[in-house]
Amino acid sequence: MTLTSPPGSVDTAAPTKGHRTGRWIKDWRPEDKEFWTETGAPIAKRNLIWSIFAEHLGFSVWLIWSVSSAFLLAMGFQFSVEQLFFLVAIPNLVGSLLRVPYTLAVPKFGGRNWTMVSAALLLVPTLGFAYAVTNPDTPYWAFCLIAATAGFGGGNFASSMANINFFYPADKKGAALGLNAAGGNLGVSLIQFFLPIIVGGAGIFGLVKASEGGIHLERAAWVYAGLAVAATVAAYFFMDNLESAKSNPREQLSVLKEKQTWIMSFLYIGTFGSFIGYSAAMPLLIKVNFWRQPLPSITGIGINFAFYAFLGALVGSMARPLGGYLADKYGGARITLFAFCGMILSTLTVLFTLSKLTVLPPPPAPDAVAEIAKDPAGFQFPEAVVTAIDANKDVFPWFLAAFLMVFVFSGIGNGSTYKMIPAIFRKDALRDTDPDSPERELALHSQAKKASAAIGIIGAVGAIGGFLIPITFNSPWVTEPLAATKNAFWIFTAFYVVCAIVTWAVYIRKRKGANADAGYVGV
Template sequence: MTLTSPSGGDLAARAPEATLHRRKGRWIDDWRPEYEQFWAETGAPIARRNLLWSIFAEHLGFSVWLIWSVSSAFLVAQGFTFTPQQLFFLIAIPNLVGALIRVPYTLAVGKFGGRNWTMISAALLLIPTLSFAYAVTRPDTPYAVFCVIAATAGFGGGNFASSMANINFFYPARLKGAALGLNAAGGNLGVAIIQFFLPVIVGGAGIFGLVKASEGGIHLEWAAFVYAALAVVAVLAAWFRMDNLSNAKTDTRQQLSVLKHKYTWVMSFLYIGTFGSFIGYSAAMPLLIKLNFWRQPVPAVHGIGINFAFYAFLGALVGSVARPLGGYLADRFGGGRITLMAFGGMVLGTLGILVTLGMLEPLPPAPDKATLAKIAADPAAFQFPDAVRAAVEANSDVFPLFLGIFLFVFACTGIGNGSTYKIIPAIFRTDAERATAADTPERELALLDGTKKSSAAVGIIGAVGAIGGFLIPITFGSPWVTDPLAATKAAFIVFTCFYVVCTLVTWAVFLRKPSVVKAQAERGYAGLGL
């Protein structure tokens, strides 16, 4: 039987070449990064260029995905009167859509090419940004319309899966961890960046109070226009600077075959606990701070307590920075051990948060629309009730402890993200090596097939994991609990129990008995992925 590469030719007969075979549409044939001469002379610069613009596009996608996490807390300042449950649902919708579309986004790389799909996915970001800019300038926009617009922000969540699947093909096995780690961290930082700069862009206070609120009020549409312009830049950058790989072409049935692999589902479950927590907490944190530590009925009234705009970005920043650390630790000590430690830390952290929540004073609900209108008509005459002022001041004293423990939880989610995702390519690489002999054409084809499967698994695992980003805000806004503080306490009890289950699963699958992943660690393959 003659073995052929995806681009044609007798694989056994051909020697590795340092030159490229290019076709129209920036397609590259016969991409073979495992050969040192090809990689050193030709492959590395091309891979780095594609990685750079992939990071930019993914970073932009994450920012648009989480644009509602901060903007929802500013909606009242623009004349909208939504309940806490409505606001939590509004920030949860993009996470659900972003999770659901990650699988088709992953499959699209094998169907259309990485460069082509980067252009399409970046162009799709114009829908949530421009529609957002239109709706927030009209106080009569119905809540249902906001829900639809928030759903389109989920397009940005799909960018992660397609970006990771694409970059996975460009790098040799020994460098996949670093490349995918940079790609993921750059994307995750988009959450922190949007939460850091959006308050400043729209005219709200920010950067720990160093930037004061604009006297002209809040203009959420400004942030949308900025990111719409960046989406156009991402399309042009992909057109001129990125490439498609023929080796990445595959059929949907081949990609979906990873659904039969039991470790796909184990990793998916654990990724709900790590990445799902990261994205869910990132989305909910600004609103959690506002509801429990800050009071400002209208912008013309000086607020009291802790301004959510000063600190909302810190969680996402810590989680993003910790992600490469999790991958590095998984390289050194094994993915199972580091994942177990991450979940153990999350159990302790959420218990600590429950302690701080027990120290808080419940704040009264926000005024209704009629009361807000009276306050806005004569803000100088408004005075905070003594009970409200006392509760806010008491809660402000607890805030440093609450924030510190919450940031510890974010760090654990980031480390867990790195340690779980990093071993995905290693699982399929180990399968390929066990099924073939070394230094044979069969081994090379098996490794290429393993790369395709791991790229598909990245998307599926990421999709399942991202569902946690929907469930967490929904749990915080539980409609059956009218008091926001009581709902927050109930939510963290649920999360703590879930992390205990994740800890037990990690121990049982990775550490209690021999497994594929444990064998990888012993043979030095753990951590080849993100």
């Protein structure tokens, strides 16, 4: 890397010839301890804070449909359970696909500049959401299209993580990336916590009552549109671009040829794909299996999803920096294997609780709901529904506890896998060069760029799990919701077993003979 400023200095003046205008730091050496202590750490911390804020909003917008979809029926939209599960899955698919171009955008345009653009793009899904939910004639295909634009928020994660990866030294990447990701992941929990309150539904375990004026989903959209503007302005004033992060797309996409990129992508489907997929599906899972309320004017019976939907994402987000910290201390591969073993045991426990549930009779058909609406005061729940709901309420605490443990271990795995990615590429550089040589310095810098590109690719593939999980819960070959849920968890458990085996075989098992030094033990 060519230094264009005196050693230890930070130059945020006009960019070099042929570059765009803006705040560009030309000299950035986080592995230099003196530079890091005196100059780098405060700048990195400032960029991390505002990166977390922007990414947090991105996650909130990305998952806004996960909880709002459960309120659509209360607003008079006649969508089936299958349509609702597909609606919450669409943003996850689009968000995963956008993570690749969002990652490439950081070296192309600068981390600060792209944070501004990506935050401003959140106005598209929020304003579209506000229009759709206030128009009773909005067709289902329009809802799907608007939900797809919420994927912009999912792309934010990849660019944010790729950007922050450049700012921190190797021994602090696990904690920094864990905090950055956790701050974003918390957006899922907070949107699921506050949206029912903002829109006049219910929340805080019933301490806040539903609005007598009905549900107003557009309120949440306006709140997050305003916050998107705030994030754009904050990035403009408080974030920086790094000259050393510049790279062309061909150089970045070279990581697609790396076998380790695809192995880690597979593992990340198991950790982050589980986190985002379960977060999207949890409100509907609770609603379908534990709650009945044909009309907002009728008091529901069972477990209200609005009181509990946010808990999974909350504990998963809080566990992510713990996974990064443990990975820094004990090694990412060991903690990742521990996380997958925990997810296996947790999903098996969830399956045990599901075996204790009573199958709920199907909800009333649209014609029956229309009849109920004519005289809601005279409606009484059928005895079979009341009996099944009462039985399932007793099982719910155990179901929730087991499900939350799945989130805890997925969060730990999220933090540890993101520690592994830069460690893998760094190990390649150390293996192929001599200590204290110029070649090693160049190799470490080149591998840091590859690691940031790989983070985006791996994040993109992993996020596909957020689409597959809701779709699997809505298995078209299983007509009864509870049976579909059980089948899905069996599939997920088997997948986690495979992930644990791969983690052990590739990153923990010690090799012998001529290949003893070729592995990645200790990453």
